[in-house]
Amino acid sequence: MNLDEIRTHITRLDSELLTLLARRKALSLEVARAKLENPRPIRDQEREQALLVELVNQGRQLGLDAHYVTRLYHTIIEDSVLSQQALLQDLLNPQDQVPSISVAFLGLRGSYSNLAARKYLSRFQAGIIEHSCETFQQILDTVESGQAQYGILPIENTSSGSINDVFDLMQHTSLSIVGELTQPIEHCLLVAVDTDVSQLKTLYTHPQVYQQCSQYLKTLPGVKVEFCAASSNAMELVAGLKRPDVGAMGSADGGELHGLKPLVRGLANQKQNMTRFIVVARKPIDVAEQIPAKTSFIMSTGQQSGALVEALLVLRSHDITMTKLESRPIIGNPWEEMFYVDVAANVNSPEMQSALKELGRITRFIKVLGCYPSAEVAPTRIPSGALSQGQAAAPAEDKQPRHSRAYKHDDTRLQVGRFYLGTDEPLLIAMLPAWPGDQQLQEAARKLKESGGQVLAVPCFDNGDIQQGLQHLQRLREVAARFDLAAMTRVSKAEELNRAAEYLDLLLLQPEQALRSELLIAAGRCTRPLLLPLQQDAAASLADAELILSEGNQQLALLDERGLPLAGLLALQQQTHLPLLGRLDGNDALAPGLAHALKEAGLQGFCVELADGQQADALAPLAHRLYRG
Numbered sequence: 093m094n095l096d097e098i099r100t101h102i103t104r105l106d107s108e109l110l111t112l113l114a115r116r117k118a119l120s121l122e123v124a125r126a127k128l129e130n131p132r133p134i135r136d137q138e139r140e141q142a143l144l145v146e147l148v149n150q151g152r153q154l155g156l157d158a159h160y161v162t163r164l165y166h167t168i169i170e171d172s173v174l175s176q177q178a179l180l181q182d183l184l185n186p187q188d189q190v191p192s193i194s195v196a197f198l199g200l201r202g203s204y205s206n207l208a209a210r211k212y213l214s215r216f217q218a219g220i221i222e223h224s225c226e227t228f229q230q231i232l233d234t235v236e237s238g239q240a241q242y243g244i245l246p247i248e249n250t251s252s253g254s255i256n257d258v259f260d261l262m263q264h265t266s267l268s269i270v271g272e273l274t275q276p277i278e279h280c281l282l283v284a285v286d287t288d289v290s291q292l293k294t295l296y297t298h299p300q301v302y303q304q305c306s307q308y309l310k311t312l313p314g315v316k317v318e319f320c321a322a323s324s325n326a327m328e329l330v331a332g333l334k335r336p337d338v339g340a341m342g343s344a345d346g347g348e349l350h351g352l353k354p355l356v357r358g359l360a361n362q363k364q365n366m367t368r369f370i371v372v373a374r375k376p377i378d379v380a381e382q383i384p385a386k387t388s389f390i391m392s393t394g395q396q397s398g399a400l401v402e403a404l405l406v407l408r409s410h411d412i413t414m415t416k417l418e419s420r421p422i423i424g425n426p427w428e429e430m431f432y433v434d435v436a437a438n439v440n441s442p443e444m445q446s447a448l449k450e451l452g453r454i455t456r457f458i459k460v461l462g463c464y465p466s467a468e469v470a471p472t473r474i475p476s477g478a479l480s481q482g483q484a485a486a487p488a489e490d491k492q493p494r495h496s497r498a499y500k501h502d503d504t505r506l507q508v509g510r511f512y513l514g515t516d517e518p519l520l521i522a523m524l525p526a527w528p529g530d531q532q533l534q535e536a537a538r539k540l541k542e543s544g545g546q547v548l549a550v551p552c553f554d555n556g557d558i559q560q561g562l563q564h565l566q567r568l569r570e571v572a573a574r575f576d577l578a579a580m581t582r583v584s585k586a587e588e589l590n591r592a593a594e595y596l597d598l599l600l601l602q603p604e605q606a607l608r609s610e611l612l613i614a615a616g617r618c619t620r621p622l623l624l625p626l627q628q629d630a631a632a633s634l635a636d637a638e639l640i641l642s643e644g645n646q647q648l649a650l651l652d653e654r655g656l657p658l659a660g661l662l663a664l665q666q667q668t669h670l671p672l673l674g675r676l677d678g679n680d681a682l683a684p685g686l687a688h689a690l691k692e693a694g695l696q697g698f699c700v701e702l703a704d705g706q707q708a709d710a711l712a713p714l715a716h717r718l719y720r721g
């Protein structure tokens with residue numbers, strides 16, 4: 093076959109794939125109808141798990157990587173679940189089915205709010221009438237007066253936090269929250285004509301975007317920043333000016349609508365930058381009980397001590413999970429706070445009704461802002477062993493060292509990316525000796541994923557060059573994310589630690605003697621899980637651990653790099669609740685047997701050192717022994 097023929101073939105296959113996907117989606121909607129007649133929850137993770145296992149096995153026989161198959165199916169199942177939810181919601185709220193839907197949002201065409209509005213409404217089979225607004229208040233007014241059916245408001249962002257103005261307005265509106273959605277945000281520097289960064293004199297942007305890109309903007313000290321009502325206003329202005337010395341900040345998609353080109357991409361401080369939006373309407377909606385729902389409410393508890401705790405205990409005693417808690421001052425009542433609470437519960441469920449009643453008795457003010465389908469469909473994982481349920485910490489005893497069993501009886505559990513350390517299933521970390529070539533890095537990641545391991549560890553700061561270290565961190569994070577792995581690196585200075593903490597899921601502390609306590613203190617103040625290698629003297633190691641814990645960070649595990657004798661390991665486990673990991677040599681033929689024995693002795697994870705990328709083949713027999721006996 094020549095190139096054209098092969099491409100014709102691919103085009104035909106792609107169209108067949110689409111037809112099949114559409115048929116799958118139609119079947120999934122039939123399943124939703126069946127679930128409505130014979131009430132059952134929409135989400136069935138057992139079924140998903142069985143499906144994924146079967147598909148991964150079939151895929152392997154066809155030469156497809158396990159991670160490729162799971163990634164594809166996570167996307168397909170996510171769409172399937174969300175479509176089923178939307179169908180059920182439409183059947184339950186028939187008044188929503190209208191030929192066209194009007195929506196109010198901040199900014200002009202191309203603003204992040206506009207992109208979010210389009211995404212949210214795309215699930216309704218109806219035309220969209222857009223009302224662009226200049227302020228959040230105007231959005232609420234437009235919906236309250238009936239000019240628009242829905243309003244879209246950004247409520248929080250992963251890098252700049254809560255959007256206080258929206259919380260404050262929600263205190264006073266009569267509207268209800270009827271939906272939520274999360275939108276990835278990629279800020280770019282947009283320009284209207286060919287230019288480069290050194291020519292820029294003025295940047296137009298929104299204060300929120302400015303805050304989210306503060307680190308990048310520090311590298312442009314001579315550039316004046318002017319604030320606009322929304323990033324789309326900034327784009328429109330820059331598009332009109334058509335000058336080489338002005339730029340706007342906003343999304344590439346939005347910029348394109350105004351004829352702007354991205355000059356620099358990925359400006360946000362935090363690389364995974366997402367904004368959560370709420371959708372408001374005049375009337376509350378009912379959420380089908382089969383759909384995972386969220387309820388948002390506001391309450392004020394008064395200033396007596398313990399009042400907030402008492403309110404939160406009501407949620408706990410009803411087994412209701414809180415997903416957000418925010419406080420805002422009450423205008424006119426100095427030093428009094430209004431609390432905004434999101435919980436993972438349907439407002440009509442008996443638990444929530446009973447919790448609201450109890451809260452009503454102990455709060456000064458309580459109002460439900462709305463109940464809506466949760467937009468989060470967490471991917472179903474294929475477990476290599478069942479996770480054990482972590483238990484709550486035993487009451488703290490004041491004088492006991494924090495690392496001790498007397499302070500906290502149960503083993504500490506760490507969350508490393510999407511994985512857990514300190515459960516029944518050991519964590520497997522593959523450690524490369526030095527920064528590899530890109531191909532080798534990807535190969536090691538692929539083999540680690542295929543073997544069932546979870547964390548890819550690569551030294552990023554090997555030659556002390558912080559700029560190069562940053563590039564390595566970014567690349568490691570990208571590759572790990574592609575293969576659905578967590579990522580780790582070694583840090584020996586506070587500066588390295590702070591940089592690595594922005595990007596990676598686990599940090600291995602390797603203090604240089606002179607800077608030891610500086611690094612440990614910085615580690616205790618960061619919010620990433622940490623791995624602390626044991627020194628010769630176990631007591632000295634526990635003193636280091638104590639220093640870290642006392643600074644705040646409780647996500648700490650110990651790494652035995654020296655191969656402590658069994659008696660030493662057991663003694664350590666009696667002393668501390670911090671999980672313990674062992675180090676294994678990937679080159680050692682005995683490594684799988686050793687791993688198995690150490691797991692039986694209670695070790696909760698392993699760092700496997702690989703002499704180079706090739707050795708990643710050693711991971712499969714080791715993982716097999718660890719996870720299947």
Ligand SMILES: C=C(O[C@@H]1C=C(C(=O)O)C=C[C@H]1O)C(=O)O
Binds near residue numbers: 120135172173176
């Ligand atoms: C389609 C179903 O509903 C959901 C979607 C699934 C899918 O798309 O494969 C699987 C299980 C459920 O979470 C079903 O229950 O079969």
